Amino acid sequence: AQRxxxxxxxxxxxxxxxxxxxxxxxxxxxxxxxxxxxxxxxxLQLLLRHISRESxxxxxxxxxxxxxxxxxxxxxxxxxxxxxxxxxxxxxxxxSKLTFGKGITLSVRP
Amino acid sequence: DGGITQSPKYLFRKEGQNVTLxxxxxxxxxxxxxxxQDPGQGLRLIYYSQIVNDFQKGDIAEGYSVSREKKESFPxxxxxxQKNPTAFxxxxxxxxxxxxxxxxxxxxGSRLTxx
Numbered sequence: 001a002q003r004x005x006x007x008x009x010x011x012x013x014x015x016x017x018x019x020x021x022x023x024x025x026x027x028x029x030x031x032x033x034x035x036x037x038x039x040x041x042x043x044l045q046l047l048l049r050h051i052s053r054e055s056x057x058x059x060x061x062x063x064x065x066x067x068x069x070x071x072x073x074x075x076x077x078x079x080x081x082x083x084x085x086x087x088x089x090x091x092x093x094x095x096s097k098l099t100f101g102k103g104i105t106l107s108v109r110p
Numbered sequence: 111d112g113g114i115t116q117s118p119k120y121l122f123r124k125e126g127q128n129v130t131l132x133x134x135x136x137x138x139x140x141x142x143x144x145x146x147q148d149p150g151q152g153l154r155l156i157y158y159s160q161i162v163n164d165f166q167k168g169d170i171a172e173g174y175s176v177s178r179e180k181k182e183s184f185p186x187x188x189x190x191x192q193k194n195p196t197a198f199x200x201x202x203x204x205x206x207x208x209x210x211x212x213x214x215x216x217x218x219g220s221r222l223t224x225x
Contacts, residue, residue, distance in 0.1 A: 009150065034213075044153075044200065044216040086152060097143070097168075098214060102152035 002027040002091045006101035013077050014109050021072040021104050023061075023087030032090040033063055033070040034098070039083045047072075047085070057081070077108045113137065116201050116217035123188075123195070123224050131186045131220045133201035140206045142184035143214065146170060147198045156199075159184055160206070188222060196224045 003026040013019055025031055035047040048056045050063040050070060061072045070087060087101040114135045123129045135142065144156040155168030159178040173192025178184055184203075188195045198221050202214040 006152075043218055044202075046213050049213070097155065097158055099155075100145075100153040102150060 002031075002089050002099050004087050004089045004099055004101035006087055006104050008104050009102070010105045010107065012107040012109065015079055016076050019072075019074045019077045019081070019106065019108075021085050021087075021106065023070045023072065023101060025068050025070065025087075025089045027068075027089060027091055029091060031063070031065075033061070034088045034090065035059070035061055035070075035072050036086040036088055036100070037083050038086070044086070077106075079108045079110055082106055082108045114201055114203055114215055114217035116199075116220050119218065119220060121220060121222045123222060125224055126190045128187055128189050129195075129222065131188070131199055131201075131222070133184045133186065133217060135182050135184075135201075135203045135215075137203055137215060138181070139203035139215070140181070141204045142178070143202045143204075144168075144174070144176065144184070144186045145200045145202065147200055147219070153200065156186065195222055197222060 005024045007022055033050045036044055037047040038044045059074045061070050063070050084103050084105050086103045088098045090098050117132045141160050143158040145153040146156055147153050154170050156174050157165055157168050157176045159165040162178055162181050165176050165178050173189055175187045198219050200219050201217040204214050
């Protein structure tokens with residue numbers, strides 16, 4: 001069965017500090033991984049996906065199949081990055097659907 | 111304005127009553143989903159539907175029911191059998207189940223409180 005683990009519930013950093021939000025997954029097939037973000041009073045929305053290998057709002061995430069991880073990183077945090085972040089796993093196949101982690105709250109202090 | 115509309119935003123219910131949450135989308139998406147969001151629990155899948163007149167149980171379907179009579183609508187009924195119904199409910203849609211490529215579009219959510 002597929003599983004997504006986000007080991008921390010809260011990360012609090014000062015503005016300008018580096019950020020790493022951890023995500024580990026468990027899946028025997030070929031995974032597709034994503035990060036979703038929910039800003040205060042806004043809808044949950046897709047931040048980035050591993051297949052795109054892109055940087056969104058300064059965030060990047062690399063899929064490490066050896067460590068089964070997909071950590072989200074940003075070198076210099078901004079106050080507007082404060083939000084709830086969810087890692088999600090899409091299990092490819094006939095009944096693919098997203099499995100979400102429990103989420104982590106990122107708080108960036110001025 | 112394209113997107114997903116959930117209603118009501120806030121709902122109070124007495125114990126023993128069924129309640130139905132509405133979800134409508136005008137994105138022409140085939141697949142629709144209901145998630146439950148609880149603090150510290152993340153998002154858990156209740157039901158999902160790949161196509162009209164078809165739906166599948168998710169991870170926590172007990173005490174819930176759905177219907178998919180129209181492509182744009184996927185209402186969720188929280189029945190009296192649901193032991194802990196107080197929660198924030200999120201509806202989402204995607205182009206298709208297989209072709210979602212992980213991109214779900216979410217509604218603003220409905221907060222249900224059982225008194």
